[in-house]
Amino acid sequence: xxxxxxxxxxxxxxxxxxxxxxxxxxxxxxxxxxxxxxxxxxxxxxxxxxxxxxxxxxxxxxxxxxxxxxxxxxxxxxxxxxxxxxxxxxxxxxxxxxxxxxxxxxxxxxxxxxxxxxxxxxxxxxxxxxxxxxxxxxxxxxxxxxxxxxxxxxxxxxxxxxxxxxxxxxxxxxxxxxxxxxxxxxxxxxxxxxxxxxxxxxxxxxxxxxxxxxxxxxxxxxxxxxxxxxxxxxxxxxxxxxxxxxxxxxxxxxxxxxxxxxxxxxxxxxxxxxxxxxxxxxxxxxxxxxxxxxxxxxxxxxxxxxxxxxxxxxxxxxxxxxxxxxxxxxxxxxxxxxxxxxxxxxxxxxxxx
Amino acid sequence: xxxxxxxxxxxxxxxxxxxxxxxxxxxxxxxxxxxxxxxxxxxxxxxxxxxxxxxxxxxxxxxxxxxxxxxxxxxxxxxxxxxxxxxxxxxxxxxxxxxxxxxxxxxxxxxxxxxxxxxxxxxxxxxxxxxxxxxxxxxxxxxxxxxxxxxxxxxxxxxxxxxxxxxxxxxxxxxxxxxxxxxxxxxxxxxxxxxxxxxxxxxxxxxxxxxxxxxxxxxxxxxxxxxxxxxxxxxxxxxxxxxxxxxxxxxxxxxxxxxxxxxxxxxxxxxxxxxxxxxxxxxxxxxxxxxxxxxxxxxxxxxxxxxxxxxxxxxxxxxxxxxxxxxxxxxxxxxxxxxxxxxxxxxxxxxxxxxxxxxxxxxxxxxxxxxxxxxxxxxxxxxxxxxxxxxxxxxxxxxxxxxxxxxxxxxxxxxxxxxxxxxxxxxxxxxxxxxxxxxxxxxxxxxxxxxxxxxxxxxxxxxxxxxxxxxxxxxxxxxxxxxxxxxxxxxxxxxxxxxxxxxxxxxxxxxxxxxxxxxxxxx
Numbered sequence: 023x024x025x026x027x028x029x030x031x032x033x034x035x036x037x038x039x040x041x042x043x044x045x046x047x048x049x050x051x052x053x054x055x056x057x058x059x060x061x062x063x064x065x066x067x068x069x070x071x072x073x074x075x076x077x078x079x080x081x082x083x084x085x086x087x088x089x090x091x092x093x094x095x096x097x098x099x100x101x102x103x104x105x106x107x108x109x110x111x112x113x114x115x116x117x118x119x120x121x122x123x124x125x126x127x128x129x130x131x132x133x134x135x136x137x138x139x140x141x142x143x144x145x146x147x148x149x150x151x152x153x154x155x156x157x158x159x160x161x162x163x164x165x166x167x168x169x170x171x172x173x174x175x176x177x178x179x180x181x182x183x184x185x186x187x188x189x190x191x192x193x194x195x196x197x198x199x200x201x202x203x204x205x206x207x208x209x210x211x212x213x214x215x216x217x218x219x220x221x222x223x224x225x226x227x228x229x230x231x232x233x234x235x236x237x238x239x240x241x242x243x244x245x246x247x248x249x250x251x252x253x254x255x256x257x258x259x260x261x262x263x264x265x266x267x268x269x270x271x272x273x274x275x276x277x278x279x280x281x282x283x284x285x286x287x288x289x290x291x292x293x294x295x296x297x298x299x300x301x302x303x304x305x306x307x308x309x310x311x312x313x314x315x316x317x318x319x320x321x322x323x324x325x326x327x328x329x330x331x332x333x334x335x336x337x338x339x340x341x342x343x344x345x346x347x348x349x350x351x352x353x354x355x356x357x358x359x360x361x362x363x364x365x366x367x368x369x370x371x372x373x374x375x
Numbered sequence: 376x377x378x379x380x381x382x383x384x385x386x387x388x389x390x391x392x393x394x395x396x397x398x399x400x401x402x403x404x405x406x407x408x409x410x411x412x413x414x415x416x417x418x419x420x421x422x423x424x425x426x427x428x429x430x431x432x433x434x435x436x437x438x439x440x441x442x443x444x445x446x447x448x449x450x451x452x453x454x455x456x457x458x459x460x461x462x463x464x465x466x467x468x469x470x471x472x473x474x475x476x477x478x479x480x481x482x483x484x485x486x487x488x489x490x491x492x493x494x495x496x497x498x499x500x501x502x503x504x505x506x507x508x509x510x511x512x513x514x515x516x517x518x519x520x521x522x523x524x525x526x527x528x529x530x531x532x533x534x535x536x537x538x539x540x541x542x543x544x545x546x547x548x549x550x551x552x553x554x555x556x557x558x559x560x561x562x563x564x565x566x567x568x569x570x571x572x573x574x575x576x577x578x579x580x581x582x583x584x585x586x587x588x589x590x591x592x593x594x595x596x597x598x599x600x601x602x603x604x605x606x607x608x609x610x611x612x613x614x615x616x617x618x619x620x621x622x623x624x625x626x627x628x629x630x631x632x633x634x635x636x637x638x639x640x641x642x643x644x645x646x647x648x649x650x651x652x653x654x655x656x657x658x659x660x661x662x663x664x665x666x667x668x669x670x671x672x673x674x675x676x677x678x679x680x681x682x683x684x685x686x687x688x689x690x691x692x693x694x695x696x697x698x699x700x701x702x703x704x705x706x707x708x709x710x711x712x713x714x715x716x717x718x719x720x721x722x723x724x725x726x727x728x729x730x731x732x733x734x735x736x737x738x739x740x741x742x743x744x745x746x747x748x749x750x751x752x753x754x755x756x757x758x759x760x761x762x763x764x765x766x767x768x769x770x771x772x773x774x775x776x777x778x779x780x781x782x783x784x785x786x787x788x789x790x791x792x793x794x795x796x797x798x799x800x801x802x803x804x805x806x807x808x809x810x811x812x813x814x815x816x817x818x819x820x821x822x823x824x825x826x827x828x829x830x831x832x833x834x835x836x837x838x839x840x841x842x843x844x845x846x847x848x849x850x851x852x853x854x855x856x857x858x859x860x861x862x863x864x865x866x867x868x869x870x871x872x873x874x875x876x877x878x879x880x881x882x883x884x885x886x887x888x889x890x891x892x893x894x895x896x897x898x
Contacts, residue, residue: 042735050744053751171404174885178823178878180830183849183870186858194861212858316742317831321853331743332835335750347743354738 025366036359043351047344048105054338055093062118062338063089087118109348115341119334124345128327132312134215135326137238138245138319139311145250147304150257151297157258158265158296159288170262173255181252182317188244189321210244213323217241245322249315260303265296298369302361309357312350398890405890408882415876419693427674428684430691430843432851435682438540439855440862441673443685452537454670456678459531459542460631463665466494475509475523480635482525493662498525498635500568501656512639517583519571519636526634529664533627538612539668544584544601546572546633547663550592554655558591561653565592568657571634572601574611577626582610596662631666635659677864679848680855685865688843689872695844696876699760699829704821706764708814711771716802718772719779730776733769741766745828749837759838763828771817778810812891819884823877830873845869 055061063083084090088104090097108115114124157169189212197209211217220237224230268274269292277287316328323329327346334342399405418425428436437456447453462469471482482498485491509522548570556564572585585601603611614624635657676686718729745762752758782788783806791801832838833846840847848869857865 039731039735039738043738046735046739050747053747057751170885174404174881175874175878178827178874178881180827180834180846180870180873180877182831182834183866183873186849186853186866187870189858190861190863190866194858195863198861310740316746317834320835332746335743335746343743343747347740350740350743351738354740358738 029363032359032362036355039355040352043355044106044109044348047109047348047351048102051338051340051344051347061089061091062340063087063091088115114345117334117342118339119337119342124341127330127342128346128349131325131327131330134324135312135319135328138242138249138324138326139315141242142246142249143253143307143311145246146253146257149250149254151261151300154258154261155265155288155293158262158269158292159284161262161266166262170259173258173262176251176255177259179252179255181248181315182321184252185245185248185318185321188248192244211241215241215325241322241324245315245318245324248318248321252318257300257303261296261300264299265292268292268296271295298365301368302365305361305364306354306357309354309361310350312353395890399886402886402889404882405886408879408886411875411879412883415693415697415879418690419697422690422694425690426684426687428687430684430687431841432679432683432688432843432847433681433841434684436684437673437678437682438669439678439680439682440857440860440865441678442671443677443864444672444674447672450671452535453672454535454537454539454668456669456673457667459533459666459668460529460664461531462529463663464494465496465661465664469496469527469529471496471498471525471527473523473525475521477506477508477523479503479506479508480523480525482527484527496527496633496661497658498527498633498661499656499658500525500635500637502653504652504654508637510639517573517581519569519634520639521637524634524636526632527661528630528632530628530630531666533612533615533629535670536615536617537670538608538616539670541669542603542608542666543669544572544603544666545598545663546570546585546601546661546665547596547598549594549596549660549662551594551658551660552592552655555653556655556657560655564653564655565589567638567653569636569638570659571632571636573632573634574607575630575632576611576614577624577628578614580610580614582607596660598663631664633661633664676868677862679865680851680857680862685848685868688848689845689868691843692845692848692869692872693876695756695842696826696829696873699756699763700822700826700876700880703760703763703767703825703829704818706760707767707821707825708771708818710764711768712775712807712814714768715772715775716779716806719776720783720798720802720806726776729772733772736766736769742828742831745832746835746837749832754837754839756839756842759829759832762832763825767821767824771814771821774813774817775810778813779806782806782809815891816884816888819880819887822880823884826873826877826880845873 049056063080081091088101090101093101116122117124117127120127153169157163157166160166189210192210193212194209197207200206200208216234216237220233224233224237227233269288274287274291277291278284282290312327315326316332318324319326319329320332331343331346334346422430428434441456444455444457447455465484466487468484468486471484473480473482479502480498480500482496484496485494487494510520511522512520552558552565555561556567558565570585570587571583574582574584576582584603584607585599587599611629615622615627674684674686676684676689679685679688714729714733718726745766748762748765749759752762788801788805791805796805829838829844830846830849833842833844834850834853836847836850838844838847846869848865852862852865852869855862855865857863
């Protein structure tokens with residue numbers, strides 16, 4: 023079976039998986055309606071509004087949101103059909119809560135999430151590969167054992183707690199300390215993605231873009247470090263174990279026998295081969311980039327998708343969660359696919375079958 | 376490893392437990408992990424004996440955000456929040472004394488005994504009309520109006536060099552009245568006596584903190600709350616502060632005196648003294664006397680934003696983490712093993728369907744799905760376990776499947792089949808024991824995942840708010856403004872506990888992986 027056939031087969035399989043995810047999506051978020059008969063409309067109504075509500079108006083509200091009060095099985099089938107059609111035609115609907123198109127709210131938050139996840143992934147991948155290689159050259163040494171212990175520690179660390187500690191130290195204690203020492207507060211902001219006053223000043227300033235960028239970076243630093251360190255342990259262990267495995271291969275022995283110096287063996291022969299599975303892992307990871315990091319975003323009140331999922335989940339804002347959920351799942355499926363193909367392209371020894 | 380050498384690893388894992396242990400104990404981090412797990416399990420089992428206060432997150436026992444008391448060693452003027460009196464239930468016999476010479480006043484202490492489950496002190500005034508009392512009114516209104524009264528007292532030593540920020544006291548008493556003092560007697564008979572609580576410092580300065588002003592005295596024991604105001608706090612405690620090496624009061628001892636005394640009351644018709652017309656007895660039964668002084672420090676780990684004891688919650692949190700970690704992982708492992716075995720052993724259509732389900736679960740974003748299920752199913756522990764298990768079994772089933780694929784074509788399976796063993800028998804009696812070693816590392820690492828997931832879910836507030844768990848403590852710290860008040864102890868310790876527990880399981884899992892899965896060791 024050639025590459026062409028493999029790609030076709032994988033594509034069909036991918037499409038089926040996407041269909042499955044879309045269907046699953048519909049039922050998952052309507053679970054409370056299935057189980058308890060809870061309705062998002064009744065969650066939206068305040069007592070004040072409910073008192074002044076006529077039956078006509080209530081029905082009108084249901085119709086506006088594409089919902090049916092007390093749906094029977096045929097209503098469900100109808101709603102499911104409409105859902106499927108709108109999902110595949112790219113009509114993701116309007117948020118129950120804000121009455122804005124779902125896509126607008128998502129696009130608004132997407133850059134923040136990508137910025138945070140992208141930079142932090144960079145930090146952890148680069149750090150992980152670098153230290154992994156350093157350590158794998160001499161497994162079992164004191165340096166190796168301590169690095170592995172640190173990596174295991176990071177692996178066991180609840181990342182959001184690390185964020186809280188950083189926030190407490192650099193967002194609270196550091197400014198307090200500098201204020202006591204020199205009378206000015208130097209530190210990192212405690213919350214948000216950008217400061218409102220900076221935004222106000224920047225709007226009328228020719229160098230406003232620079233100020234905004236600087237302020238966003240200032241806000242970005244702590245969550246980026248948090249997620250970067252949080253992801254580091256896994257990459258490091260993976261890189262190290264791979265490289266140690268590779269270094270037992272015969273071609274490494276050959277390279278050494280040829281008289282190459284140890285650095286050349288490690289980087290030219292060892293690293294190149296150990297990077298192959300690493301590339302797969304990185305590609306898979308990129309599939310979950312837009313996933314956001316709900317917990318870390320919560321700690322730093324970063325305005326990203328992860329927190330958005332959680333907030334709209336509690337308010338039963340179906341259109342928002344089902345859209346984000348679907349986008350995340352489809353990205354993950356695509357990333358899986360790309361990772362598989364990439365592996366074959368990079369490593370000619372792999373035969374598709 | 377050469378083929379002729381037969382090590383313990385070649386026999387079944389359960390017959391070679393000693394060989395395994397010999398190998399395991401060479402790994403220092405494995406031993407550290409095991410010790411930590413044992414400590415946490417002990418903490419979870421003996422939690423009820425270890426806690427000092429109510430572990431419910433909302434149970435208020437102190438002001439909010441008090442620092443851990445061991446930090447007071449850095450602060451010579453710090454006051455630790457806590458009970459001041461050592462005998463709040465009056466179990467020891469206190470000093471009981473009657474002033475004056477009449478013999479109308481008496482007091483008795485009744486200790487705990489087989490027939491009496493509540494120790495108490497009785498103060499009695501039995502009056503006969505006409506007996507003259509020593510009327511001696513105090514112009515400042517601190518001491519009682521008569522030189523004749525009865526009291527009991529307790530002592531405490533104030534160990535701190537500062538005034539407490541607040542003091543809460545309470546005294547419980549019930550009243551028995553007879554004769555003219557009883558209800559239905561002359562009008563206003565209940566105004567003729569009062570109960571007082573005084574604090575007397577070592578320079579014999581009296582401070583009145585309580586004086587009963589009941590409309591009706593009842594027999595049932597009621598707890599009366601006493602709060603000290605700024606002036607009374609100053610007058611009691613300020614004399615004990617050392618200024619320039621000297622302090623005003625001779626010592627740091629303070630007496631608490633609870634007295635029953637007649638009150639200056641004149642009959643509105645005759646303006647007569649109370650002793651002239653009444654005959655009867657008044658008995659006060661005191662059951663408790665509590666005094667809590669509030670300072671800047673509290674308990675072993677400080678107090679939370681609810682004013683609850685952080686230490687008790689920390690201890691109790693180990694229960695939730697361990698229960699959820701272990702049960703969720705067992706459930707996930709059981710499902711994963713069965714699915715993996717079935718898929719690997721039968722192959723074909725079954726394998727295809729099961730593996731597609733696994734693929735499906737792997738592309739669904741994990742934490743959001745958990746949030747959805749936890750939010751929709753409800754916040755009980757069982758639901759959290761189920762939610763974590765639903766997403767946890769996929770890795771195990773893939774692992775088991777690949778192992779079973781390698782094992783099922785081996786000779787022993789074929790021979791078992793030849794003698795007519797059923798599929799189930801082969802799967803669980805022959806193949807399972809051979810793939811078990813690879814499971815152990817997987818299980819311990821699964822526990823880590825479950826513990827971290829539980830912490831994350833409760834940090835988002837998706838678990839029961841009444842359950843004291845470490846993630847919940849962190850959530851409370853975030854929403855309770857720990858970052859703007861700098862209450863680092865409610866952030867540091869719960870996170871440290873989560874880290875230590877999951878680190879212990881990570882260490883054990885890593886060691887098991889190295890011992891049982893020797894690929895990485897051989898070089």
